[in-house]
Each structure stands twice: as structure tokens, then as C-alpha cells.
Amino acid sequence: MSEIRNELLWESGKRKIDWVRNNMPLLRYIEADFSENKPFAGKKIALSIHLEAKTAYLCKVLAAGGAEMYITGSNPLSTQDDVAAALVHDGLEVFAWHGATPEEYHRHTKMVIEAGPNVIIDDGGDLVNLIHTEYPEKLKDVIGGCEETTTGIIRLIAMNHAKELKFPMVLVNNAKCKYLFDNRYGTGQSVWDGINRTTNLIVAGKNVVVAGYGWCGKGVAMRAKGLGANVIVTEIDPVKAIEAVMDGFKVMKMVDAAKIGDFFVTVTGCRDVIDINSFYNMKDGAILCNAGHFDVEVDVKTLREIAVEVKEAKNNIMGYKLRNGNTLYVIAEGRLVNLAAGDGHPAEIMDMSFAIQALSALYIVENEGKFDDNVVYVPESVDAKVAELKLKFWGFEIDKLTEEQDKYLNSWSV
Numbered sequence: 001m002s003e004i005r006n007e008l009l010w011e012s013g014k015r016k017i018d019w020v021r022n023n024m025p026l027l028r029y030i031e032a033d034f035s036e037n038k039p040f041a042g043k044k045i046a047l048s049i050h051l052e053a054k055t056a057y058l059c060k061v062l063a064a065g066g067a068e069m070y071i072t073g074s075n076p077l078s079t080q081d082d083v084a085a086a087l088v089h090d091g092l093e094v095f096a097w098h099g100a101t102p103e104e105y106h107r108h109t110k111m112v113i114e115a116g117p118n119v120i121i122d123d124g125g126d127l128v129n130l131i132h133t134e135y136p137e138k139l140k141d142v143i144g145g146c147e148e149t150t151t152g153i154i155r156l157i158a159m160n161h162a163k164e165l166k167f168p169m170v171l172v173n174n175a176k177c178k179y180l181f182d183n184r185y186g187t188g189q190s191v192w193d194g195i196n197r198t199t200n201l202i203v204a205g206k207n208v209v210v211a212g213y214g215w216c217g218k219g220v221a222m223r224a225k226g227l228g229a230n231v232i233v234t235e236i237d238p239v240k241a242i243e244a245v246m247d248g249f250k251v252m253k254m255v256d257a258a259k260i261g262d263f264f265v266t267v268t269g270c271r272d273v274i275d276i277n278s279f280y281n282m283k284d285g286a287i288l289c290n291a292g293h294f295d296v297e298v299d300v301k302t303l304r305e306i307a308v309e310v311k312e313a314k315n316n317i318m319g320y321k322l323r324n325g326n327t328l329y330v331i332a333e334g335r336l337v338n339l340a341a342g343d344g345h346p347a348e349i350m351d352m353s354f355a356i357q358a359l360s361a362l363y364i365v366e367n368e369g370k371f372d373d374n375v376v377y378v379p380e381s382v383d384a385k386v387a388e389l390k391l392k393f394w395g396f397e398i399d400k401l402t403e404e405q406d407k408y409l410n411s412w413s414v
């Protein structure tokens with residue numbers, strides 16, 4: 001039995017899902033194929049991804065392929081109750097609500113594992129971790145699964161190295177058609193969407209500090225520049241730091257950037273990137289947020305402890321007044337700003353990421369028992385198919401090598 005906030009909200013959720021479906025041609029193509037061939041007939045899929053409209057449509061596509069779906073959200077603040085209601089209205093099982101307490105979130109995650117899934121679709125490793133630690137008896141039913149994000153993949157690789165990962169997991173994030181677009185352009189756009197709609201402040205002329213110049217950080221910095229900001233990057237990797245310099249950004253230590261930043265965005269996957277060493281350096285009114293996996297990149301816990309006053313300044317923005325008289329503002333409790341203060345990546349981006357998800361789930365089921373290693377890369381053919389179809393649906397054409405050109409490019413003699 002589903003556990004959601006209010007089933008009556010389904011109509012607004014359905015409108016949201018219909019809107020994104022119209023903008024997700026790859027998933028529509030896959031849905032048509034799955035509806036005909038039912039590759040997941042008799043299979044239970046447990047899914048934990050931000051429960052908003054694009055994820056809901058992915059769930060519907062998998063259900064069209066015959067899967068019995070057990071769905072939860074990967075973050076209590078990104079779950080949209082009307083979207084959850086629309087899925088339940090369509091007969092899917094959902095266990096999630098917006099603003100779940102840590103206990104409620106854990107209970108919901110447990111409920112999808114208790115269903116006894118054959119396939120696990122995870123975003124950050126919560127389901128994989130739970131089944132291995134609290135439900136070892138359920139491991140035997142799992143054929144395998146897929147992981148959506150960078151941090152989840154780091155954990156899977158560590159688990160596999162320690163020989164603790166008990167079933168194959170496809171590294172969806174590491175497909176080119178995922179990280180090159182989702183992490184860079186998706187995060188680049190949706191982070192600013194979340195910040196702008198929540199703060200309603202000007203970005204042009206401000207100092208924006210981006211912590212981490214990986215795929216996500218590049219996108220966030222690029223779009224900040226486009227909005228007219230002066231962009232400062234902080235890094236721990238010298239190569240990434242040089243890239244940032246050559247892309248035209250200032251690079252410095254966080255404690256120094258802290259003194260001049262107006263907006264701070266962390267996207268590292270690390271912890272305590274902005275901490276007590278920086279808080280007292282910051283200007284009055286500085287705005288802090290995070291777009292990396294977890295809510296520990298900005299050390300909000302310590303900020304709360306050292307604050308002399310904590311007050312909600314605006315919906316989803318908390319003000320922390322320090323003893324030096326300055327107030328620092330944190331958006332969405334330091335959770336992913338693009339999802340906890342927005343609708344996440346645009347539909348066209350998630351169309352690619354979720355096409356990779358759907359085809360990777362298919363790959364797992366079709367190759368049951370055939371994997372030598374439990375860390376599985378997305379086959380190049382899947383990446384190529386997604387790229388080709390995306391171009392076609394977007395109405396772009398590219399050149400094809402002639403036989404002569406192909407020979408020329410592949411020969412060692414001139």
C-alpha cells in the first residue's frame with residue numbers, strides 16, 4: 001500500500017507529467033518499445049530518484065515495460081506531493097512525501113526494499129546501502145541495478161573494491177550522454193533557476209564563488225558568467241584549477257574567497273567545503289547554497305550552533321546571524337539547491353539521463369547472471385544510440401564518413 005501525502009492532488013501532478021512527457025521524445029520512443037515487448041514483465045523495480053515529474057515519467061515508462069514499480073524519493077525536499085499522487089492514481093506504488101523527517105525518509109526507503117526488488121535504480125546509493133546492511137536476505141532476489149549520480153558511483157566502486165557489492169550495478173552517471181549534459185548543462189541551468197526563483201536577487205555584477213570545478217561546477221560557473229557575475233572558483237585538484245584559470249575565472253582558497261563572495265555554490269561531493277574557517281570571513285548578507293550530493297558541503301550544523309539568531313528570512317531561506325553582527329543566508333537547508341528549491345534539471349536533459357537509465361535497466365535484465373564484475377559500464381552502443389536519437393528528435397543532422405575518409409582516419413600511412 002502506497003504512503004503519500006494526499007491522493008487528491010493527482011490532477012496537478014498529471015499535468016506536470018504530461019508537460020515533461022511532451023518534451024522527452026527519447027523516453028517516449030523507449031516507452032513505445034517497452035509497451036510492445038514488456039521486457040520487465042514479472043520483475044519488481046525499486047527506484048529512489050528525486051520524485052518530481054521527469055522521474056515520474058521514467059517510472060511510467062518502466063511500468064509500461066511490465067515492471068511492478070516501488071518508488072521513493074532520493075531527497076525529502078525534492079519530492080512533489082502532487083506528482084506522487086498522480087503515480088498512485090495510475091496504480092504505481094509510492095512511498096514518499098515532501099518534507100519527510102529523517103525517520104519517515106528511512107521508513108519509506110525500507111518499504112521499497114521490503115517489496116523484494118529484482119532491479120534497483122538508485123541516486124546516491126541509499127537503496128543499495130540499505131539492502132546490503134539491513135536486508136541481506138533480500139540480496140538474492142536482486143538481478144542488478146543502476147546508479148544515477150557521481151557520489152553514488154564513488155561509493156559503489158569503493159564497495160566493490162572491498163568485495164561488499166553483491167550484485168551488478170550499471171554506472172549510469174559515467175555514460176557520456178549523462179555527465180556531459182546532465183552534470184554540466186543541467187546543473188548549470190537548474191542551479192541558477194533554483195537560486196533566482198528563491199532569492200529574486202540580481203546576479204550581474206556580483207561575486208559568485210563556485211566550489212569544485214568538475215562537470216557540475218563547470219556548468220554552474222559558465223552560467224554564472226552568462227548572468228554577468230564575477231566568478232571565483234575554489235578547487236583541490238591543480239589540473240581542474242588550471243582549467244578554471246584558462247576558462248577565465250579567478251582561483252583562490254575558500255577562506256579568501258569567503259571575504260568577497262556574494263553567492264556561494266558548492267558542487268564537490270566533499271564535506272565541510274564551507275565551514276567555520278570561512279563563516280566569520282563572510283560579508284553580511286552572503287548567500288550560501290549547495291548543489292552537490294549531500295547537505296554536508298556547507299557545514300550548516302556548525303553554522304546553526306555558532307549563530308546568535310536563526311530566522312527564516314524568506315520561503316526556503318534561513319538567516320544565521322553571527323556574533324560579529326553579519327547574517328549569512330542558506331538556501332534549502334544546504335540541500336541540492338536545484339531540486340530542493342526548484343524542479344531540477346530541464347526535461348530535455350533528463351530525457352537523455354533517463355533514456356540511459358531505462359536502457360541500462362534493460363541491459364541488466366537481458367544479461368542476468370552474465371556479468372564478471374559488479375561494477376558495470378554503460379555499453380558504448382547505448383551511449384551512441386541515445387546520442388543519435390537525441391540529435392534526430394532535435395532536428396539536427398551531421399555528416400557521415402565516406403569510405404575514403406574512414407580509411408584515411410584509420411590508417412597509419414599518409
Ligand code: NAD
Binds near residue numbers: 152211267293
Ligand atoms: P566531479 O568529480 O566531476 O567534480 C567534483 C570536483 O570537486 C572535482 O574537480 C574535485 O577536485 C572538487 N573538489 C572535491 N573536494 C573539494 C573541496 N573540498 N574543495 C574544492 N573542490 C573540491 O563531480 P560532478 O559530476 O561535478 O559532481 C559533483 C557533485 O554533484 C557530486 O556529489 C554529484 O553526485 C552531484 N551532482 C549533483 C547534481 C544536481 O542535480 N545537483 C547533478 C549531478 C551531480
Ligand code: SAH
Binds near residue numbers: 336
Ligand atoms: N541522494 C542525493 C541525490 C543526488 S542528486 C540527495 O541527497 O539529494 C544528483 C542527481 O540528481 C543527478 O545525477 C541528476 O541526474 C539528478 N537530477 C537532477 N535533476 C533532476 C530532475 N529534474 N529529476 C530527477 N533527477 C534529477
